[in-house]
Amino acid sequence: MRFMVIVKSDEKTDVAGAQPSAEELQEMGKFNEELVKAGVMLAGEGLLPSAQGFRIQYSGDTEARVVDGPFAESKELIAGFWILQVKDRAEVVEWMKRAPFREGEIEIRQIAEMEDFDHATPEIVEHEKKLREQAEAN
Amino acid sequence: MVGVTATADPRSAIDAVWRIESARLIAGLARMTRDVGLAEELAQDALVAALEQWPESGVPRNPGAWLMTTAKRRAVDTFRRNERYDRKLGEIGREQEFEEEPDFTAGLDDHIEDDLLRLVFTACHPVLSTEARVALTLKMIGGLQTHEIARAFLAKETAIAQRIVRAKKTLGDAKVPFEVPEGADRVARLSSVLEVIYLIFNEGYSATAGEDWMRPALCEEALRLGRILAGLMPKEPEVHGLVALMEIQVSRSAARVGPNGEPVLLLDQDRTKWNRLLIGRGLAALDLAESLTGGAFGVYAAQAAIAACHARARTGEETDWGRIAVLYEGLGTLNPSPVIELNRAVALSMAVGPEAGLEVVDKLTSEPALKSYHLLPSVRGDFLAKLGRLDEARAEFERAAEMTGNDRERTLLLNRAAECTP
Numbered sequence: 275m276r277f278m279v280i281v282k283s284d285e286k287t288d289v290a291g292a293q294p295s296a297e298e299l300q301e302m303g304k305f306n307e308e309l310v311k312a313g314v315m316l317a318g319e320g321l322l323p324s325a326q327g328f329r330i331q332y333s334g335d336t337e338a339r340v341v342d343g344p345f346a347e348s349k350e351l352i353a354g355f356w357i358l359q360v361k362d363r364a365e366v367v368e369w370m371k372r373a374p375f376r377e378g379e380i381e382i383r384q385i386a387e388m389e390d391f392d393h394a395t396p397e398i399v400e401h402e403k404k405l406r407e408q409a410e411a412n
Numbered sequence: 413m414v415g416v417t418a419t420a421d422p423r424s425a426i427d428a429v430w431r432i433e434s435a436r437l438i439a440g441l442a443r444m445t446r447d448v449g450l451a452e453e454l455a456q457d458a459l460v461a462a463l464e465q466w467p468e469s470g471v472p473r474n475p476g477a478w479l480m481t482t483a484k485r486r487a488v489d490t491f492r493r494n495e496r497y498d499r500k501l502g503e504i505g506r507e508q509e510f511e512e513e514p515d516f517t518a519g520l521d522d523h524i525e526d527d528l529l530r531l532v533f534t535a536c537h538p539v540l541s542t543e544a545r546v547a548l549t550l551k552m553i554g555g556l557q558t559h560e561i562a563r564a565f566l567a568k569e570t571a572i573a574q575r576i577v578r579a580k581k582t583l584g585d586a587k588v589p590f591e592v593p594e595g596a597d598r599v600a601r602l603s604s605v606l607e608v609i610y611l612i613f614n615e616g617y618s619a620t621a622g623e624d625w626m627r628p629a630l631c632e633e634a635l636r637l638g639r640i641l642a643g644l645m646p647k648e649p650e651v652h653g654l655v656a657l658m659e660i661q662v663s664r665s666a667a668r669v670g671p672n673g674e675p676v677l678l679l680d681q682d683r684t685k686w687n688r689l690l691i692g693r694g695l696a697a698l699d700l701a702e703s704l705t706g707g708a709f710g711v712y713a714a715q716a717a718i719a720a721c722h723a724r725a726r727t728g729e730e731t732d733w734g735r736i737a738v739l740y741e742g743l744g745t746l747n748p749s750p751v752i753e754l755n756r757a758v759a760l761s762m763a764v765g766p767e768a769g770l771e772v773v774d775k776l777t778s779e780p781a782l783k784s785y786h787l788l789p790s791v792r793g794d795f796l797a798k799l800g801r802l803d804e805a806r807a808e809f810e811r812a813a814e815m816t817g818n819d820r821e822r823t824l825l826l827n828r829a830a831e832c833t834p
Contacts, residue, residue: 313639317689364424365431
């Protein structure tokens with residue numbers, strides 16, 4: 275299953291636009307390399323501060339409005355993300371315990387897998403059951 | 413309070429640690445003991461110890477080091493009890509690393525990566541049967557438990573357990589060295605490793621869906637193994653070729669089964685359901701394979717390149733069938749097969765026209781390997797129908813319907829036969 279790990283911004287990274295130190299970058303690089311070499315990292319990116327971002331607001335039939343950053347409430351903003359493919363929730367927890375963060379918070383959301391929900395028809399369930407019975411009988 | 417603390421299930425936490433650490437643990441122990449079977453047992457002992465202690469003590473801060481230290485202690489105990497192992501104890505005593513606590517970043521150490529690669533090649537050694545290679549690979553590199561492997565392959569746990577025991581004995585009896593082969597041997601052995609990974613992938617992929625997570629999860633497992641191998645052997649084009657093939661194939665998962673569980677053929681699939689992230693990863697892996705060889709393709713990369721032609725096309729009509737026909741021709745040279753030739757015929761008919769396809773297929777009608785292959789008359793019927801030779805087409809569709817073992821497909825073929833009746 276796939277999870278999106280969302281790294282939240284903080285005052286330091288977003289408002290002040292502070293760059294990560296060389297040491298922090300190196301630690302993160304090492305961690306990313308571990309994730310890649312373990313075959314679990316599908317994607318991962320860091321985002322520029324919200325001062326360089328913008329929002330688009332929709333309201334009814336009026337034209338969509340573009341609002342430039344920076345945005346307040348920096349802890350609600352996203353600083354970066356990973357997409358990880360792992361066996362279960364516990365594996366994401368175990369990986370992210372090893373992430374080089376010392377403060378702040380990350381949010382983890384499971385990515386909807388269409389095939390998980392769309393195709394488990396009674397027919398397929400029955401087919402799988404038969405296969406299993408056969409296997410047990412072997 | 414809702415959602416403040418996560419309930420920590422110690423068993424699933426231990427399983428997760430095991431999944432992350434076990435391969436490197438076994439690999440490290442195998443280097444020290446020069447005995448893969450023993451290494452695997454020692455690692456399992458450490459897992460048992462973790463299951464006994466961690467629910468009480470909590471998961472240690474560095475679980476990998478804890479497991480390694482525990483396994484080492486078990487090893488020394490075992491050897492002391494058994495004088496036959498004196499030699500091995502001596503070897504372990506000489507191992508400097510054995511005394512040091514390995515830390516998390518040790519994974520970046522070349523040493524451990526070399527060990528892991530040796531473990532992959534040992535688990536996939538040709539002295540073992542294919543089934544044994546698959547089971548050992550899933551157990552020792554994938555970190556799966558015996559019952560999980562049994563569930564994935566719809567087999568009994570005892571049967572898989574026996575298979576693994578026998579495989580370890582075979583490796584021991586054959587005195588298979590714990591090493592990555594070099595020279596000419598390396599190519600053959602690598603192809604055995606890739607074969608095992610692709611077999612695991614297909615086992616999951618051909619089980620199109622199901623209520624059981626384990627079979628589709630085999631695709632994920634194979635991809636993970638492939639990605640690990642690509643990290644360990646970044647200069648081997650076929651490793652990237654295989655990863656590319658698997659990434660692109662799995663990108664279609666959501667589109668390849670209809671609402672009633674029926675398979676949806678590639679050209680009928682809703683391409684908006686294809687996973688763009690996985691396609692992107694597949695195309696990148698293919699580029700890598702191509703750049704390493706200067707454009708020449710091995711068997712897996714050639715198949716990946718064909719899959720890429722489909723992935724790149726926004727619609728079926730936009731598919732570069734000419735390139736696919738050329739790629740099948742190349743694939744047929746690497747690995748001559750009438751099925752590949754049949755696929756080439758289909759690509760040719762799409763690129764040039766049904767006559768060109770028919771010309772190739774006509775040469776295949778006497779092919780013994782395709783004698784009971786229903787797709788041959790089915791494809792031939794399709795070409796004939798397009799050429800307006802309806803009587804012949806109907807006969808081919810009826811023949812194909814008799815040959816297929818799948819009810820749904822039979823209905824489809826009989827419908828096509830009926831359409832050929834003026």
